[in-house]
Amino acid sequence: MHQLSYGEVKAARDRIDGRVRPVTLAPLDPGTIRTVRSPSDDREPEPCEVWLALEYMQHTGSFKARGAQNFIQAHRDAGTLPEAGVTIASGGNAGLACAWAAQQQGITATVFLPATAPAVKVARLRSYGADVRLVGAEYAEALAACEDFAAATGALASHAYDHPLIAAGAGTLLEEIHARVPDLDTVVVAVGGGGLFAGVATAARHHGIRTVAVEPENCRALNAAIEAGHPVDVSVDSIAADSLGARRASAMALHAAQQDGVQSVLVSDNEIVRTRQALWDHRRVAVEHGAATALAALTAAPRIASRQDLPVPPLTPSRGYQPRGGEKIVVVLCGANTDPSNLVHDPGAG
Known part of the structure; x- marks a missing residue:
């Protein structure tokens, strides 16, 4: 097992400097995110400071461009x-990034992806000159076909997330x-297979920053691996599965x-959809469901007791993330390759 080092992230930063777009940070309005109140303190808690990292503005529409360029x-x-x-x-997103980076280097990219991938991603892949192969309904089937192709042709096999150069490139964010x-x-990040998370968490730990890893409840490959103590296969059934749908x-x-300094949390599909819509209604930001997943961890309401006579329990570590007063947080909006037609304008918003 490769254990990603901070040195690899630093090397990636030097390697791709000037080859990717610097991230833009935008503050959330004060008071948007609720903070934890101490049981012994009746005063209103100090608000937290939340920034959105607009990585969906990156080349190809997601953070994946960093890892592909580094690779x-x-x-x-x-x-x-x-x-x-x-x-x-x-x-979808890793394929877009690979095709883009290959085009920059003047080489051919052959991209395998599930037939369920959004049409907008397929069209964009082809716009970068990629040879697109649609195989099966899940990522695992596309991966098997890709491995066969690499063995037969000698093509250099990249990976959507499970490669040190890919993860280190993501960590430059x-x-x-x-x-x-x-x-x-x-720093709060959505997790699929874990490339972005591994890179970001490795760099964050070096700087003494907490990392909150957010997954959909029914797309929880990392959360399940933490519970089991080793990577395990999980079912994939989420509105965000097109970008966070890794089985393992x-x-x-x-x-x-x-x-140390890592917390794994889960959010529901309803919370993801609501957060994505709110980003559009209030900020005119159109992101994919996977990108909204990270912010959903902060906006999701705490779970409450089912019996009226029981006190409301604290937010559990596995259900959303509620910050402390005064906490400084960055939430990564990691991608925008989405169909905006299901974002309906709310006339009363904004």
Whole structure:
């Protein structure tokens, strides 16, 4: 099992500097996110400070461009790019990023993805000159076809999330965030297979920053791996499955999650949909459900007791994240490759 190091993230930062767009940070309105009140303190808790990392504005519409650029540039530097080009299995965003980075390097990208991938992602892949192969209904089937293709052609096999160069590239996002908010307390990220999480958590731990890993309740590869103590297969059934639908989290992500300063939380599909709609209604931000998943952890209401005579329990660690007063938080909005037609304008919003 590869244990990602901060040195790898630093090397990625130097390698892709000037090749990706710097992240933009935007503050949430004060008081938007509720904070924890101490049981012994009747005063209103101090508000927290929340920033949105607008990584959906990155090349190809997601953070994945960072890892893809790092992966291909590292092989370019080492002289290990084959004539057959690069190949990847992807639910969409990683394929887009791989195709884009391959185009930048003048090589061919052959991208395998499930037939269930949104049409907007398929069209964009082809716009980058990629050879698109649609296989099966889930990521695992596309991955098997990709591995067969690599073995037969000699193409360089990339991965949507389970590769040190991919994860380290994703971790450069936290480096940029920390440079902008040096006294940051917490970073909140959505998790699929764990590439973004592993990179961000590795860099965050180096800087003494807490990482909150957020997954849909029915798409919980990392959360299940933490419970089991090793990566396990999980069912994939969520509105955010097109970008967070990995059946199994990487061992690299699990190792990062087992370190100090990491919290794993779950949110419901209803909370994800509501948060995505709210981002559109109040900020005119159109993101995919996977990107809204991270913010949903802060906006989801605490679970309440089922009996009226019981006190309301505290928010459990596995159900959303409620910050402390004065906490400084950055929430990563990681991607915007979505169909905006289901974002209905609320005339009374804004």
